[in-house]
Amino acid sequence: MELNAISIGFVVFTIFTLGGAIGVVTTRNLFQGTIWLMVSLFGVAGYFILLSAPFLAAVQILVYIGAIAILITFAVMLTRSIARIKERYIRLLPSFIGSLALFLILLLGVTVPIFGAHAPDSIPDYVASTRDLGAALVDENGYVVPFLLASVLLTAAMIGAIFIARDETA
Amino acid sequence: MEELCTGLCSVLADSGADAGLALFLSLLVGVLLVSGVPLITVILLIWIERKVAARIQDRIGPNRVGPIGLLQTIADMIKLLSKEDITPTAADRILYNAAPLVSFASVVLLWAVIPFTPFHFGVDLEIGALYFVAVASFGTLAIMAAGWASNNKYALLGAFRVVALLVSYEVPLVFALLVPVLLAGSMSLVDIVNAQNGMWFVILSPLAFVIFYISSQAETGRAPFDLIEAESELVAGFNIEYSGMKFGMFFAAEFLHVFTNGIIMAILFFGGWMGPFYYESPLIAFAWLGAKGGLIYFTTLWLRNTVPRLRIDQIMAFNWKFLVPLSIANLIVVSFVLKVMQELGFAPGDMLNASFAELLPTTIILLLFNGAMIFYLLGILRKRGREARREAHGAHANFAQAGSAAGH
């Protein structure tokens, strides 16, 4: 790997992503775990920028750091005494095997074209802009059905969550 | 600062420096120049804020240190240097110390995309408007971390309320932000300013500006939404355990955020650097932006010093039952009317090259629809106000009755 700005950036963001992930699984404190998770997801946003997809990077930060982090904290605070978790999850071997298997499947998925994905021979010169994305989302030959399905999914998620979370006495 | 960068870049590269190093150095100079603007302004802002507040409350304000008190902030900073900085033993040390840094940095980061003049800006990101929203979310996280790390019930409660307020008001803020993005057809702040060459967006969609203004007032924790400094119910709020310079940083971040939002509003709705003779010199363009941003900033100070604080249930109800539906309706109306006009050929397909005359029919129609919506809203508000007054009156009468009954 040659040493240039992109490879330095890649290393830095990998440290963020993996370091954050290690922090999540090692900390005993749920709030600190949330912060570590955000560090990790911030690293992922960095990858998106290196891949010339700044829109996705902004989305990553907006949705995860702006919303998911807040939501997790609110959820954590719904429970009692989260600061002192005494039990330790010590089933190390099954978790190790499980994560290794998952990692191998993902590795196979990106290297071997089983799932239809095929690495392009060269990186295309043209990088799609946000405008192209927006046009494709609502194009009748494009992704208009998934676009509207996403809306239905979001609506269902909200209705379901309110139904579960709402106070029965209300 | 782009021009300067390429200029400096080539000079450095010519003088024999490594190309990568030259680029790095020129970027660094750019960063220091751009970030210098907010850092210098914040010192002045604190003085302005105190002076304006004093005038509104019929006081004189700082007038001892330096001419008309201009050096008061410097004196305050020196005082803060001599203050003991207490970290509570129960606090989470790392998060406790990181929170003020993140809070201030998240505001300074906004200035990276602000176009000062047509040619002088940090960067012109393709996703500028989204960057503005995304970076602001770090500030929210910082407040949450500060409240949690302090390990204090007041701080935690204050932080939770503030965060609930911030995320709630982000919804109408972004829906209002979508209107300029939609009108300009771009998220780049430079494009958004250029698209206002024919007509400022505040005239095309005054309602979007009002919604943006109200929610940004809430985002910066200013009255009537200043739960952030709830001294009467929560002692202080999320920053209760902070002292010395760390407290000062939260304080400075808030002041800077208010002014930054004023500048952002000037860019999104008031044509940024546009104004008579702006093309003559970058200084004139910069002055226009500063004047517009300053004027908006002044109105927020005015509001802050005249309006009492709302309760959290009122704030939440106002947001979710009034501002959010209104901002969605506004987006739908603006986009629908404009699309119909475009299809009929009355409106230009692109604001970027449209002249004032070409935009006139669009403006009139959009203004009519906006006016109708505002008229309808004022009707609703009047009805609500009347009901609330009647209720209050009824409650008062009941109370008086109960009082007299008990007296007998």
Added chain:
Amino acid sequence: MNVLNEWAFVGLFALMAPVFPALPIVIAWLFRPRKPNVLKSSTYECGVETIGDTWVQFRVQYYIYGLIFLVFDVEMVFLFPWAVAYNEMSLFGFVAGFLFIFLLTDALFYAWKKNALDWK
């Protein structure tokens, strides 16, 4: 400037931004007095010792607001590209975006009718 250079600028900015507030704090650290004692470093709760855990259980309303916000956040993410492409969009594309907003407004009204928006 190409796209990555722009982001290098933002990256550098992000590195520098925390330095500015850190500088006065570090300077203050050099000069400030240090006389900690047990009482001073205890949690400030109006002179009364903290009763029980600081991490009290919070009301569910915070979570509901957070959830509604998340849904709207994701919706906005979809609407930004839609707004950017607005000028070149056909009427069909516009109607698709309109339907998208409309469906989510439904969810908001559901929440409203179920009193999930009230601060209880």
